[in-house]
Amino acid sequence: MAAPGDPPRLRSYVASRVRLFGSGLLVGLLLGGLGMAGWTLYTGDARASEATVFALGALVFGFGLLGWSGSILAGNGIEAMQEHMGTRSDWTEKDSRRAMARLCGGGGGIMVGTSVVAALL
Amino acid sequence: MNWTQSLFRLVEPVVPPRFVVKRLLLLVPVLFGVASVVFAILHLAPGDPAIVIAGQRASTEQLEQIRQELGLRRPLWEQYLSFLWDAARFDFGQSYSISRGNSVRSVIADRLPITLELAIYGQAAGILLGIPLGIISAVKQDSLTDHVTRIGALTGISVPIFWSGPLLILLFSTYLDVFPTSGRIDSTLFLPDTWTLFGRELPLTGMITVDTVLLGNTEAFLSAAHHLFLPALVIGVYSTALISRMMRSSMLEVIRQDYIRTARAKGQGAKITLMKHGFRNALIPVVTVIGIQFGTLLGGAVLTETVFGINGMGLTIVTAIGVSDYPVVQGTVLTFALLFTLVNLVVDVTYSYLDPRIQQ
Amino acid sequence: MSTDTETRGALGRLRASPFLADLLTNRLAVVGLTIILGMAAIAVYARVTYDLGALASSQLGTEVTDRAPPGWLGPAPATQQLFGTDAAARDIYKRCLYGAWLALKFGTITVGTSTTVGVGMGIIAAYYGDVTDNVIMRTMDVLLAFPPLLLALALVAIFPRDLGLWRAVVALVLVYTPRFARVVRGAALKVLEDEYVDATVALGATDPRILVRHILPNTLAPITVQSTLNFGLAIIDLAALSFLGFGAQAGTPSWGLMLSRGVENGLLTGQWWLSFFPGLFLAITVLGFNLLGDGMRDALDPRMREAVD
Numbered sequence: 001m002a003a004p005g006d007p008p009r010l011r012s013y014v015a016s017r018v019r020l021f022g023s024g025l026l027v028g029l030l031l032g033g034l035g036m037a038g039w040t041l042y043t044g045d046a047r048a049s050e051a052t053v054f055a056l057g058a059l060v061f062g063f064g065l066l067g068w069s070g071s072i073l074a075g076n077g078i079e080a081m082q083e084h085m086g087t088r089s090d091w092t093e094k095d096s097r098r099a100m101a102r103l104c105g106g107g108g109g110i111m112v113g114t115s116v117v118a119a120l121l
Numbered sequence: 122m123n124w125t126q127s128l129f130r131l132v133e134p135v136v137p138p139r140f141v142v143k144r145l146l147l148l149v150p151v152l153f154g155v156a157s158v159v160f161a162i163l164h165l166a167p168g169d170p171a172i173v174i175a176g177q178r179a180s181t182e183q184l185e186q187i188r189q190e191l192g193l194r195r196p197l198w199e200q201y202l203s204f205l206w207d208a209a210r211f212d213f214g215q216s217y218s219i220s221r222g223n224s225v226r227s228v229i230a231d232r233l234p235i236t237l238e239l240a241i242y243g244q245a246a247g248i249l250l251g252i253p254l255g256i257i258s259a260v261k262q263d264s265l266t267d268h269v270t271r272i273g274a275l276t277g278i279s280v281p282i283f284w285s286g287p288l289l290i291l292l293f294s295t296y297l298d299v300f301p302t303s304g305r306i307d308s309t310l311f312l313p314d315t316w317t318l319f320g321r322e323l324p325l326t327g328m329i330t331v332d333t334v335l336l337g338n339t340e341a342f343l344s345a346a347h348h349l350f351l352p353a354l355v356i357g358v359y360s361t362a363l364i365s366r367m368m369r370s371s372m373l374e375v376i377r378q379d380y381i382r383t384a385r386a387k388g389q390g391a392k393i394t395l396m397k398h399g400f401r402n403a404l405i406p407v408v409t410v411i412g413i414q415f416g417t418l419l420g421g422a423v424l425t426e427t428v429f430g431i432n433g434m435g436l437t438i439v440t441a442i443g444v445s446d447y448p449v450v451q452g453t454v455l456t457f458a459l460l461f462t463l464v465n466l467v468v469d470v471t472y473s474y475l476d477p478r479i480q481q
Numbered sequence: 482m483s484t485d486t487e488t489r490g491a492l493g494r495l496r497a498s499p500f501l502a503d504l505l506t507n508r509l510a511v512v513g514l515t516i517i518l519g520m521a522a523i524a525v526y527a528r529v530t531y532d533l534g535a536l537a538s539s540q541l542g543t544e545v546t547d548r549a550p551p552g553w554l555g556p557a558p559a560t561q562q563l564f565g566t567d568a569a570a571r572d573i574y575k576r577c578l579y580g581a582w583l584a585l586k587f588g589t590i591t592v593g594t595s596t597t598v599g600v601g602m603g604i605i606a607a608y609y610g611d612v613t614d615n616v617i618m619r620t621m622d623v624l625l626a627f628p629p630l631l632l633a634l635a636l637v638a639i640f641p642r643d644l645g646l647w648r649a650v651v652a653l654v655l656v657y658t659p660r661f662a663r664v665v666r667g668a669a670l671k672v673l674e675d676e677y678v679d680a681t682v683a684l685g686a687t688d689p690r691i692l693v694r695h696i697l698p699n700t701l702a703p704i705t706v707q708s709t710l711n712f713g714l715a716i717i718d719l720a721a722l723s724f725l726g727f728g729a730q731a732g733t734p735s736w737g738l739m740l741s742r743g744v745e746n747g748l749l750t751g752q753w754w755l756s757f758f759p760g761l762f763l764a765i766t767v768l769g770f771n772l773l774g775d776g777m778r779d780a781l782d783p784r785m786r787e788a789v790d
Contacts, residue, residue: 054197055164062157067623069150073462073469099619102612107157115198167641272509275775279768281717283724283737284760287744288753295751302749416628423630424721428744439725442638450638457631 020098021105024064028109032057035110036117050118054111061107068100140473144466148459155458156208159451160201166447173217173445213452218444219437225452228437233456234327235305235433240422242353244415247360252407254361255368256400259376270365277362282421286355286428293351300351303430305329307344312336352429356421363417367410372403405475412468416461510776516769520762524585527578536576537732551754565754567742573754576734577762583735584716584766587650591715592708595654599661600704604692606662607669618666621659629656629714630721637727645730649722656718657711664707668700706777713770720763736763 032053039049071093163170171187172179179187188194192203207213213225220228258270294302306312306329315322316335325332330349333342376399423435430436434453441449505511551565564573602621606614624632636652644651672695722728723737731738736759743756 050197051164054201055161058157058201059161059165062154062159062161063620063623065150065154065157067154067619069147069154070623070626071619073144073147073151073466095615096619096622099615100623102616103620111198111201115196118196162635162639165639167639275771276764276768279713279717279771280764281720281760281767283721283740283744284756284764287740287748287756288760290748291751291753291756295748295753413626416631420628420630423634424724427725438634442634443726454635461628 017101020101021108024102024105024107025109025112028057028060028106028111029113030109031106032110032113033117034113036114037121040121046118046121050114054114054118057107057110057114059107060110061104064100064102064104064107068097068104071096071100141470144469148462148466151462152208152455152459153205155455156205157201159208159454160204162454163447163451164197166445168445170217170445170447173447208451208455211452211455213448213455216441216449217446219440219446219449225448228449229434229452229456231327232433232437235329235431236419236422236426236435237460238328238330238349239352239356239425239431239433240415240418242349243356243360243418243421244411246353246357247364247418248411250357251361251364252368252404254365255407256372256403258365258369259372259403262373271369274362274365274369277358278366282355282359282424283428285358286352286425289351289355290429301348305345305348305431306333306341307348310338310341310344312338312341352425352431355428356418356425359421360414360418363414364407364411367407367414368403371406372399375399375403401475405472408468408472408475412465415464415468419457419461507776507780509772510780513769513772513774513776516765517773520581520766520769521585523578524582527575528582531575531579533579533734536571536579536734564758565752567739567746567755571734573739573758576739577736577758579734580736580739580759580762581766583729583733584719584763587646587719588712588716591650591653591657591719592712594650595657595711596661596704596708598654599658599663600665600697600700602658603662603665603667604669604696604700607666607673608692608696614666618662621662624655624659625663627656630718632656633718633722634725634727637722646719646723646728646733646735649719649728652722653715653718657715660711661704661707664703665700668703669696672696672699702781706774706781709770709777710774713767713774716763716770717767736760 035053035056036049039053040046043049169184170191170193171184174187175183192200211226215221216223216225216228254270254274258267261267290300290302293300301307312325312329312332313336315324316332317323325335329345330342333339333345419435422433423439425431426433426435427439434456437449438453438457440446441453551563564577567573567576602617606617633649633652633656636655637648640648640651642648719728720735720737720740723733723735724741726741729735729738739759740756740763743752743759747753747755
């Protein structure tokens with residue numbers, strides 16, 4: 001949380017991350033809610049649908065988290081290696097981290113959305 | 122650089138501790154991520170855990186009771202959070218069927234060292250043989266040695282482990298009777314559970330070639346090495362083939378670069394030039410790839426263990442998937458992921474030693 | 482009709498490039514190509530001649546002996562089979578030949594599907610760029626970092642058992658798709674850098690037209706190389722999954738399954754022919770694809786080579 005008195009650098013640091021994760025989260029919430037509702041209508045079994053959609057969300061979330069930490073872990077190495085070998089790939093640690101933060105948010109959103117709809121049903 | 126300088130370079134802490142600590146901290150989200158994926162596997166996988174435990178003929182009430190006990194009737198988010206908590210303590214409960222009644226943790230504790238031992242010997246053989254072979258092949262490009270090495274390496278990656286393994290067993294065990302077909306040590310030998318160092322009892326590692334040395338039991342060591350030879354050979358040939366191919370192409374890349382030509386033009390001998398500039402630079406990409414290749418090696422260990430009937434992690438995961446023993450599947454997958462990440466961490470540190478530009 | 486011209490254009494470009502000439506002077510690549518063509522001929526022959534049902538079913542109780550060694554070794558060659566028989570008294574020679582059909586068929590399906598999906602994703606990522614590109618390609622990168630066989634095993638655990646060999650195919654498609662996406666994206670970006678695509682956009686061509694007409698043909702060469710290299714891998718991995726019990730259903734004359742039975746039944750008794758022949762076919766086929774793939778990579782335009790692994 002960025003308090004009003006914080007130095008602007010910290011605020012923008014937090015804001016950009018919240019925006020990435022949050023945009024994913026919103027899409028995920030929507031997907032999870034709709035997926036849960038739709039799947040239940042299709043199969044007629046709320047419990048099984050909750051398990052399936054929630055698990056898919058966990059899969060995306062876990063994958064994103066793995067990718068995020070993996071990019072930081074191996075990012076410098078990969079970039080340096082590509083520079084070293086002179087291959088002109090535009091892989092960057094930053095891009096990878098950002099994409100993974102989105103995915104992570106999306107997965108989290110699916111899990112939350114599913115649980116909310118499941119509780120309502 | 123004279124030799125004292127090189128010696129200092131080996132002794133001083135070339136990799137700053139912060140670099141290592143940051144990477145160790147990142148293990149937390151990595152495992153958290155893997156745990157989420159593993160949780161998903163259980164809930165996406167077909168089949169009902171209750172049926173796996175109680176069998177097809179169990180009554181509806183029995184099944185319902187087991188589901189309650191396993192917590193499968195709670196809301197998913199509750200199950201997810203408690204699973205993460207358990208995973209953080211490496212507690213996956215008890216095995217459903219392959220080692221019924223035993224905790225997954227103890228199953229893995231028994232079997233992980235077996236696979237580690239195999240993978241370490243395989244990787245060591247690959248590095249010790251593959252790197253020199255790759256260099257020779259690159260330096261003597263298009264010579265007879267190069268052709269033989271290349272075709273050998275290509276054959277090495279084309280021949281599947283589950284064919285070369287059985288053929289070696291047939292030839293050396295069944296027909297010539299010089300190596301045992303399976304097992305880890307002669308069945309007449311028994312090893313104690315602990316060893317003594319300065320009067321203190323310590324637990325053994327579970328890696329049989331290490332344990333027999335710790336115990337000072339030469340006969341047992343020879344027997345263990347004798348048993349391990351064929352499986353390690355199979356996996357070592359595979360890893361040698363992979364690494365020599367990478368080393369060759371990386372070395373060729375470096376040789377083609379200008380500064381080697383310049384150094385040569387300045388009148389330094391070809392061999393010295395190569396060792397001084399070429400080797401270190403060519404090694405950098407190979408080291409990174411060795412980390413990724415370790416995963417391929419673990420895949421190879423799965424096949425090798427199946428062929429040689431070695432009861433390690435590989436055979437365990439295959440059996441567990443086959444009979445839907447999900448707690449064991451989850452535990453083994455998480456362990457493999459941890460192992461893979463740790464190896465890549467070590468590789469990363471080695472790599473930053475070779476190429477200090479990336480330590481920031 | 483217009484697609485015809487386009488194909489001819491692409492083929493023409495391929496022929497005019499030094500690619501084919503380089504490839505044909507590479508002796509190892511030609512050996513590889515010969516092996517593959519030979520294996521394909523065997524596959525078609527087996528598919529036409531033999532009946533899958535007869536090869537899969539157990540023939541115990543007939544006059545054929547159980548696990549007989551190859552005919553040229555045995556005491557009575559006239560009644561025995563070239564490669565011997567297995568534990569269910571089936572002719573290993575016929576089963577090996579039919580295995581070629583299965584390997585090439587499922588290999589083609591696996592590689593074909595992952596190529597199609599990967600090409601689609603790679604081109605879309607390259608063309609639209611920005612967030613689309615970032616999310617697609619970084620996801621592919623993470624998938625690429627997983628050990629192939631272990632990832633396939635985890636996926637196989639998720640899919641229903643009754644899918645049989647298809648379960649292995651789907652798992653491997655997911656494992657291989659990222660490689661194609663990466664190669665294609667790299668190649669497509671290079672094409673997009675060329676001015677004529679800009680010119681086409683200026684002339685008002687719509688998105689799908691540019692993708693299909695201009696980008697796709699120009700990425701053909703690296704895609705072909707990657708497919709060839711992956712074909713060997715696909716055949717070996719399909720066999721590995723069958724060997725571990727997650728592929729072909731019991732009785733199917735697939736090489737992986739035959740090897741698995743050979744290990745189970747023939748190792749201690751010294752019945753080497755149970756595992757020797759299916760493995761030989763498998764290794765030769767894979768070697769063929771690896772030889773050709775290596776040669777193709779060497780012959781490829783260096784600008785495109787870096788993306789192929």
